[in-house]
Amino acid sequence: MKNLKKQDSQVYKAAMGELKRQQEGMELIASENYVSEAVLEALGSVFTNKYSEGYPGHRYYGGQKYTDTVEQLAIDRAKKLFGAEHVNVQPHSGAPANIIVYYALLKPGDTVVGMDLSHGGHLTHGHPVTLPANIYNFVRYKTKADGLIDYKELEKMVKTYRPKLILAGFSAYTRQLDYEKFQAIGKKYKAVTMFDIAHIAGLIAGKALPNPVPYFDIVTTTTHKTLRGPRGGMIMCKEKYAKLIDKATFPGFQGGPHENNVAAKAVAFGEALQPSFKTYAKQIIKNAKVLEIELKKHGFKLMFGGTDNHMVLVDVFGSKGVTGKEAEVALDKVGITLNKNMIPDDPRGPMDPSGIRVGVPAVTTRGMKEKEIRMIAKWINDTIENHKNEKKLKEIHKEVIALCKQFPIYENLK
Ligand SMILES: Cc1ncc(COP(=O)(O)O)c(C=O)c1O
Incomplete structure (x- = not known):
């Protein structure tokens, strides 16, 4: 970042601070990850200068030879990864992708059945x-x-409310869904089925979880999180919904696509098609299972009984009498970053709930395996049990930094 360093020391300094924070911190936020340097380069490429409203081969402005190339690459690679009939890679992020689908399929006042937030669903x-x-x-x-x-x-709810759309998907649910049951209920009650796979897209792409794309009419996702791409969204659907989705994306909801972001999506999908990504996805599941086992050994109660994916939801208040917020703050002090989270039917409020959500995609990208996960589980327990003991927290922090240094990231960035 030599030009940034020369021209804008304030932004450069903040970027360097963030780099150090990521290098020395233990990232356990379930929705975060470290993208490759190739993805970072595509994000920072000259595609950011280009307006390209429309779709490859059908744009409103000239000069689209190379934007068409990268957008088509992103589409083709996503189709290959997920076996989708149609893909739109333009949604700016996960929330816009979901809103675009609603806009494409629903009229104001129409009914949708979706998963409750405190039971693991998402705000959108x-x-x-x-x-x-x-x-x-x-x-x-x-x-x-x-x-x-x-x-x-x-099914009872669907029978009663007759929704146009049945929604599957979650931000804090840790169990495998029964795709066929959603499909069967949708078919029986003539509702469109949609699955927001934002959290588990990388596990599906890496074949560590079954692929829902054949079972659902629409599948939305973020391209960050487990998929390890740039921040962004994507919509996959059956061919019969393709025109509706594309029209709702542009001109319905968004203007020009962010082609630098689309180029970075293409790079990330290219990476996810490599055999090494399958190994990565499998290791995420192994690491999460070890985390589940170890936290249970330390006396924590896990919601949903444990995990089938990349994260666990822990009732820290019920297990140790420490609130989710207190746990988050104490863990932050030792360099372990995660988030407080509501648990199902949480007796506490969203600003200081009973739970924490712990995810392993980012530490797995760093190369951490079962042995390191056992250490992390112990640090989580020791930190929560000693959350008022500043001396102990400082000791743990030193150990956390030492482990992070053994698994370096972005060594060439400066
Ligand atoms: C299931 C799910 N859908 C959508 C989103 C929203 O994605 P974004 O923050 O990119 O808008 C998230 C983000 O956490 C999510 O977990």
């Missing part, structure tokens, strides 16, 4: 504070006490 799946919840009528399903989705209850 109908939380009252969001724009879509003010336009459409969202009804939300929950998990049972054993942590599984109650498909009988889901």
Whole structure:
């Protein structure tokens, strides 16, 4: 970043601070990851200068030879990764991708059935504070006490409310979904089915989890998180919805696509097609399983009984009498970054809930395996149990930095 360093010391200094924070910190936010330097280069490429409203071969402005090339590459690679009939790589992020689908398929007032936020769903799946919840009528399903989705209850809701759209997908749910059940309910009640795979897209691309794309009419995702691409969104759908989705994306909801971002998506999808990505995805699942086992050994209660994916949701308040916020703050002091999180039917509020969410995609990218995950689980326990003991927290912080240094990232960036 030599030009940035010379021209704008304030931004350069902040970027260097963030780099150091990422290098020395243990990143356990389930939705974060480290992209490759090739993805960073594509993001910072001259494609950022180009307006390219429309789609490859059908643009509104001239000079599209190379934007068409990268966008088509991103589309073709995504199709290969997920076996999708149609792909739109232009959504700026995950929330816009979901809103675009609603706009494409629904009229104001139409009903959607989606997963409840405190049971693992996402804000854009109908939380009252969001724009879509003010336009459409969202009804939300929950998990049972054993942590599984109650498909009988889901069907009852669908039968009662007759939604146009049935939504699957989550930000803090750790179990595998029964794709066929969603498909069957959608078919029986003539509702469109949609799965927001933002959190698990990389696990699906790496064949560590089954592919839902054949079962759902629409599949949305972010391209960051486990998929390890740039921040961005993507919509995959059956050919029959292709025109509606493309029109709703542009000109319906967005203007010009961010082609630097699309180029970086193409690079990330190229990486995800490599055999090494399968090894990565498999290791994520192994690491999360070890985290589950170790945290249980340390006396933590895990929501949904454990995990089938890349994260665990821990009831720290119920397990150790420490709130999610207190745990987040103490862990931050030792260089472990994660987020407080609501647990199903949380007796506490969203600003200081009972839980924390812990994810392993980023540490797995660094090369950490079972042995390091055991150390991380111990540090999480020791930190929470000693959250008021500043001396102990300082000791743990030193150990965390030492381990991070053994697994370096972005060594060539400066
Ligand atoms: C399931 C799910 N969908 C959508 C989003 C929104 O993505 P973005 O933050 O890129 O808008 C998230 C983000 O955490 C998510 O977890």
